[in-house]
Amino acid sequence: NAGVTQTPKFQVLKTGQSMTLQCAQDMNHNSMYWYRQDPGMGLRLIYYSASEGTTDKGEVPNGYNVSRLNKREFSLRLESAAPSQTSVYFCASSWINGGSYNSPLHFGNGTRLTVT
Amino acid sequence: TQLLEQSPQFLSIQEGENLTVYCNSSSVFSSLQWYRQEPGEGPVLLVTVVTGGEVKKLKRLTFQFGDARKDSSLHITAAQPGDTGLYLCAGGRGSGGGADGLTFGKGTHLIIQP
Numbered sequence: 001n002a003g004v005t006q007t008p009k010f011q012v013l014k015t016g017q018s019m020t021l022q023c024a025q026d027m028n029h030n031s032m033y034w035y036r037q038d039p040g041m042g043l044r045l046i047y048y049s050a051s052e053g054t055t056d057k058g059e060v061p062n063g064y065n066v067s068r069l070n071k072r073e074f075s076l077r078l079e080s081a082a083p084s085q086t087s088v089y090f091c092a093s094s095w096i097n098g099g100s101y102n103s104p105l106h107f108g109n110g111t112r113l114t115v116t
Numbered sequence: 117t118q119l120l121e122q123s124p125q126f127l128s129i130q131e132g133e134n135l136t137v138y139c140n141s142s143s144v145f146s147s148l149q150w151y152r153q154e155p156g157e158g159p160v161l162l163v164t165v166v167t168g169g170e171v172k173k174l175k176r177l178t179f180q181f182g183d184a185r186k187d188s189s190l191h192i193t194a195a196q197p198g199d200t201g202l203y204l205c206a207g208g209r210g211s212g213g214g215a216d217g218l219t220f221g222k223g224t225h226l227i228i229q230p
Binding site: 004040042043048050051056058059092094102104105109110 | 156157159160166204206209216217218221223
């Protein structure tokens with residue numbers, strides 16, 4: 001059972017280049033998320049998709065776009081990479097419990113991105 | 117933005133000692149989760165607490181949610197080297213049926229020395 005799979009694991013870009021980070025989950029979860037993790041800053045939410053066909057901005061969306069391709073896949077695109085986007089990017093998924101509290105997040109193992 | 121402050125940021129202790137990690141906020145959360153992260157991997161859920169005053173125990177780990185649902189603590193008894201890792205607390209508002217994502221603290225780096 002793979003859970004949440006992210007590709008690639010490592011990437012080096014030059015300033016101004018573009019790339020797409022891929023994420024797929026096989027747990028039939030409704031919701032998917034993109035976080036970035038930086039030293040001293042913790043995990044910050046970039047975008048999320050509560051269900052197939054919807055996407056919403058998180059805390060730090062500038063410079064990113066997302067696509068919820070289907071229920072399984074949620075991609076993150078950097079159109080013109082900047083050194084400030086050097087980070088470790090985590091994709092996560094969860095089910096919607098319909099209640100008043102958040103279900104646990106299941107994370108992939110991250111993509112380590114360096115922008116020079 | 118709801119902030120979660122974790123303390124201490126770094127903690128290095130000897131095997132067999134006890135420790136407590138704190139997670140505090142000025143905001144109320146509908147639930148609070150604790151995760152553990154190892155190098156090169158994503159965070160993994162340890163526990164979810166949803167009721168003010170709730171206490172949950174997982175073997176040597178004890179989690180408590182404050183009465184006002186603004187703070188939480190993680191207590192480890194008789195720490196072992198396998199407990200080494202980054203501990204993250206995360207709060208949820210429960211909006212949209214719980215689909216709006218979690219707010220994470222910056223984490224506590226815990227090292228247990230043999």
